[in-house]
Amino acid sequence: MIRLLHLSDVHFGAVDDRLLPPLLALARDLRPDVTVISGDLTQRARPGQFVEARAFIDRLPGPVLVVPGNHDMPLGNLALRLLAPFARYRRTIGPQLEPTLTLPGAVIQGVNTANPLVWKSGRLTRHSADRLTRTFAAAPKEAMRIAILHHAPIPAADGTPADMxxxxxxxxxxxxxxxxxxxSGHTHMPHAGFAETAAGVLFLQxxxxxxxxxxxxxxxxxxxxxxxxxxxxxxxxARQGHGFAPEPVTRFLKVASGWQTVAAP
Incomplete structure (x- = not known):
């Protein structure tokens, strides 16, 4: 079994500092095999915000797999956004925008959905799609194939259409x-869902x-x-800045027709 810690939209530059110590302590106590951050490490892609995000990543239980979000590209500096939108991200967080991690029983592929040509919505480029396809094709048949995206191609928890x-x-x-x-993340709303046109894919936000x-x-x-x-x-x-507390567990089972929610033991 693989234990994966999923964080998203940490937005350094707009952080509730009261939540940092309990989150880091709990992350260590949970002892995940891998930690994933699905984008928006910063609020405005400023150098100092990336430094704070890097320090946060370094304190998480590893390995840590990260992809950028739309907030990780400069907003006000148009030239930098168009010519080198991920320069600050690469310099501080790491050179890989679409990292790959192989674990016993699973392969995880990061996908960069951030689009420099627009502010908010995402995209899947042909290059990213080809990389994802190659990675999953090369994985063992029994491996669980997991993609990390900032934007998801399904509606948000409140029914808002996919921002992609x-x-x-x-x-x-x-x-x-x-x-x-x-x-994935982006919507700032937790959600689990399926799609009729992709019944074999479980979406967890x-x-x-x-x-x-x-x-x-x-x-x-x-x-x-x-x-x-x-x-x-x-x-x-976590509510009102206090430490985190567990909610009821949700379990999903993969059957011939796709995924289904089942009662947790």
Missing amino acids: ANPAGVLGTLAQAGCDIVL VGTAISTRLKTDTNDFALIEIAPGNVTRHAWL
Whole structure:
């Protein structure tokens, strides 16, 4: 079984500092095999914000796999945004925008959905789609195939349409590549969902782990336990800046027709 800690939208530059110590302590106590951050490490892609994000990453249990989000590109510096949108990210966080990690029983592929040509919505480029397809094709048959995206091609928890170009096409690409699980953020709302056109893909979103930019009444993150054919999701919520507390567990089972939610033991 793989234990994966899923964080997103930490937004250094707009952080509730009261949540940092309990989150880091709990992350160490949970002892995940891998920690994933699905984008928006910073609020405005400023150098100091990336330095804070890097220091945070260095304190997380590793290995840590990170992808950028739309907030990780400069907003006000148009020349930098168009010519080198991820220069600050690469310099401080790391050179890889689409990292790959192989674990016993799983392969994880990061996908950069941030689009420098627009402010908020995402995209899946042909280059990224090809990389994802190659990675999953090379993985052992029994391996769980997990993609990390900032933007998801399905509606948010409140029904808001997917904030991504050609979501139907993205769903098709994920399904054809053999993707089992997509972990994402962006909406600042935790959500678990399926798509009729990609029934074999389980979509798990978390909100914001430590940012003040809330769209619900709480910060959150998740610990995801992955075993052959089933996934267990442990959600952790914090309200009013206090430490995180566990929520009821959600379990998903993969059957011939796709994923289904089942009662947790």
